[in-house]
Amino acid sequence: MSNRPPGDDAGKRQRTSTKLTAHRGLATWGERLVPLGEFRDAAAAAGQELSAAARATAAAAHRQPVDDATPIEGPFGRIVAFGGVYNNHFALEALLAEAAGCRAEAIYCLGDLGGFGPNPEKVRPLLEEGGVLGVQGNYEESLATGREDCNCGYTDPRDNEFADLSYRYTADRCSPETRRWLGSWPLRRRVRVGGQELLLVHGSPRRINEFLFASTSPVPFLDVLFDEQRCDGFLCTHTGLPWHRRLPSGRDAVNVGVIGRPPNDGATDVRYALIEAGADGLEVQLRSLAYDHQALAAEMRAEQLPEEFVETILTGWWTTCLEILPAKERAASRF
Amino acid sequence: MIDPASSDAAPLVELRSLDTLWFQVGGTVCNLACTHCFVSCSPTNHTHEFLRLDEIRGYLDEGAALGVREYYFTGGEPFLNPEMEAILEATLRVGPANVLTNGLLLDPGRCRRLRELDDASDYSLDLRVSMDGYEAAANDPIRGEGTFERILQGVRNLVHAGLNPVITVTEVHDDNGTVRGKERFFQLLRELGIAKPRLKILPVFQIGAEVERGGAYASWQRLRSGDAPVDGWDHLQCSTCRMVTDQGVWVCPILVNEPGGKMGEALADTLDPFALDHPACWTCHVYGVSCKT
Structure with missing residues (x-):
């Protein structure tokens, strides 16, 4: 169990020793060796040292609230929000039935309609009939602007291969009318629920393809985001993993999850958010949604989509695009 | 003198948001002297010294007020710093932490304590372990005789404690970053008992010790504002990070x-x-580098 060095011969030790002691009293300035004091003096003189007042001004300017003329919708007492349809029209049908059953006053989709599942043209009529209000995701942005990829930004070649495959499948089957319709969706919405003003976005309030995971979205970061965006809460999606954090400042960060595939938890249900005005601010429920996942799997196979994708639908475990998961979320993952 | 307004001048990169705060927590002091180290770290290189916990606390407070999203620790070797575990404990209270280590000091006791720190936090703790070849014959000439086996033992100790490191590899050998090379690394990690192998490949920076090993930048390897991509310079890490030493x-x-x-x-x-007038900035742009995990 120890990782102490193994035995070494004298010659090797000598060479190593020369290298290991080469910097005694010296600093490396780029590739030059200079006396330590010379580097330290140059470093001390470099950059700027502002007064306390100037620092406060610079910090405030850096966190300047954004000008956002997005009109405010509502007020509502109860809304449903979901993301990531991924062509899963079976789950979308189930979601719309649930939303009607719980008398939601408005239904919001936070983007990423395509990819992963089968037959993209089945989704649009359901959204239109259900009166769903949309926010563009990176998928819609890519489809509407004719991008060559989904803009997920993976670096692992296997992830990129699957992301590319599923993007191509959707892009090849998306009509010009649907592309135009998707392109007409706004990048953000502002919605009042009770007394709270919520910002609805796809990735993050700053970027359409920024991943907001629970384990990498710390409270101070979220507080600064809320200040910049002047909102009492935000709803986002994009990662596929739902979470909700009520900050000590009383504001709510909510990732509503996706209805296109399960949240990598070994079960087949998907997730959406029910947001209500409560006596104590927002009441946020991240709800489980059962749907006919067997029918989806059969249709995916009929469309010859990768068996890896079908496996996720049937087992509840993600099999691709795992590279994006931070350590904690990856540890909870099967693959 | 180049006119700063001309397209031949070094481009300026705005700090879009301070998302990533780095700490040179191990200074330039290292228990190795790798032949490709762009900061020439070694046991005797005190160009930068260890950062102290009380210094880091001040920057954590200032960073939180500016909305920092994640914290990274590097060196030198971070675990040479006697306060490293206390520093991680303080950091994991305010956000996720990443540690870039050579793996030599990852003994079983330390790995257990790291696991405890991870369990106690809502935020992710990522350990990045550096390795420069999937076999000793490729790794050891770069990182030092016998290091390959010692790195593997450190990785085993992490795995035994239930932690899944990100193996960080430089393209110091031609095939390290190829599909075949990546497969060899994944295979090695699976043999070590890692069911979910994680790998990050980085190019080499032709500065520091690497100049002697692989050569320096040529004069044409620098950025000019006329090189600006359509989307600007937002892909560069310096548009969202700063580094504390x-x-x-x-x-x-x-x-x-x-x-x-x-x-x-x-x-x-x-x-x-910041003006991108250093040749290393050329590498970040051309290779699309981010040192982030």
């Missing part, structure tokens, strides 16, 4: 041995744009 705040983790890379003493001193 014992001698102040620098633009990024790469340029800490260049006094020109230093921007101030407090984070608030360093929120202005």
